[in-house]
Amino acid sequence: MRGLITFLLVSFCSASLLDLAFYSYSQGLNQLFLSLLLTLWGFLRMYTPTLGAIIALIVSRENLRAIESYINFSWRSLKYFLLAPLYAYFSSATFLLLAHAMGLLDIDGLLQLISSSSGVTRELASVILMMQVIIAYPAALTINSIAALGEEIGWRGYLFRQLGGNFGLKSILLVGTIWGLWHSTAIAILGHNYPLLRASGIPLFILFCISSSIAMLKLTEASGSILPSVSLHGGLNALWGLAAYSTKFRGVENELYGGLGVLGIISLFIASVSTVVILKKYEARAKAEEKLES
Secondary structure (H helix, E strand, O other): OHHHHHHHHHHHHHHHHHHHHHHHHOOOOOHHHHHHHHHHHHHHHHOHHHHHHHHHHHHOOOOOOHHHHHHOOOHHHHHHHHHOOHHHHHHHHHHHHHHHHOOOEOHHHHHHHHHHHHOOOHHHHHHHHHHHHHHHHHHHHOHHHHHHHHHHHHHHHHHHHHOOOOOOHHHHHHHHHHHHHHOHHHHHHHOOOOOOOHHHHHHHHHHHHHHHHHHHHHHHHHHOOOHHHHHHHHHHHHHHHHHHOOEOOOHHHHHHHOOOOHHHHHHHHHHHHHHHHHHHHHHHHHHHHHHHHO
């Protein structure tokens, strides 16, 4: 218990200090320096759960090599690592289909946003959008995974193990809720993901994290490694922003009901439950084949 409390205190406090530092030093910066500072802030913040796990292991007098066991390289974990980013495509497709069925899909609005923010023509904006969709997969496996690893060592690694390492409702709710709450100061102070709702967006993001955690924890349990959740996390970071701006919702309505709101949460839940069902069928078939061979 001492280790778990230490992990939570270090993870939350160090993340909050980074948020306050970014808020203080970002005022009055030009766009270039602001972008650089934002990138540094985001990367360092994602490694605060790793810092929490390291200090918690030291306080509990546990071997730091436990972190290696969270990563646990194997053919099985590598296979799931390569497949997991497809979850981001599946959940995004689910979101777009639901939006279309409800008459809310607005790809033209997304293209207009890309065009205005990049200063390019609509035709070139279409090419940029297509390229972003294509490169989301390799990005998920490379640069985004390097960043996401910092969080996953903490959430699906240390925290999940402390809770028993078994996939179930308890672990989903606890890991998802803690993961979502960890973003609280970034949302409330900096408007991260919810620039208009601010603190009111925190409950929505907790539900967003719980829905995502269903698939991430099942993949972690099935592979014995955090690697699949690392690439899944990287895939969502690479692709979900496009879905979040592809509906007719605008402003506060988009934050409440769009990609990071109700419709997004429902889409992630559907994709997660589908992922669990597929994994269970695959595991059952693999066990049946092993029995036949033996």
